[in-house]
Amino acid sequence: MPCIDGMWDAYTRQVMHPGYSLIVRWCKHLEIEDVVRIDHASIVAAATDPKRFIGSWRIAFGDGKLPVTIVPFGVVNATHQYIALRERHTGTAAAPDSPVFAEVFGETVTRRSVCEAIRRSMVLLRLADTIKVDDEGHLV
Numbered sequence: 001m002p003c004i005d006g007m008w009d010a011y012t013r014q015v016m017h018p019g020y021s022l023i024v025r026w027c028k029h030l031e032i033e034d035v036v037r038i039d040h041a042s043i044v045a046a047a048t049d050p051k052r053f054i055g056s057w058r059i060a061f062g063d064g065k066l067p068v069t070i071v072p073f074g075v076v077n078a079t080h081q082y083i084a085l086r087e088r089h090t091g092t093a094a095a096p097d098s099p100v101f102a103e104v105f106g107e108t109v110t111r112r113s114v115c116e117a118i119r120r121s122m123v124l125l126r127l128a129d130t131i132k133v134d135d136e137g138h139l140v
Contacts, residue, residue: 012121015128019104020117022079029060029071032111037066040083041096046071047080 013021026035046060058076062068101109
């Protein structure tokens with residue numbers, strides 16, 4: 001993973017598309033190839049099944065398709081909300097077995113597209129650091 005003064009994660013995820021930001025969060029727990037296979041039903045089950053709760057952690061998977069994975073509740077909850085917002089935005093519900101991260105921002109999710117999303121975020125951060133604005137919103 002790239003690093004900007006040791007804080008790449010906090011800043012780059014803020015300027016990424018929410019889908020890519022979630023993928024990066026999931027990559028702390030699963031390989032990218034497994035992340036792109038996460039389906040809607042798995043997230044709904046991880047977010048709502050009380051047998052999967054371990055305090056502030058969730059057993060997210062382990063059904064054979066994906067490895068047993070214990071992740072923070074925040075990652076599962078944010079992904080569940082992302083699904084709900086996307087369905088509300090499109091007006092259609094996705095099939096339970098369809099991948100959550102098949103496409104983000106109009107592009108198919110691959111290892112390369114995730115790397116490009118991180119690169120774009122870093123470029124934006126570097127540009128933001130070079131542009132100074134006064135209190136009135138004027139470039140200085």
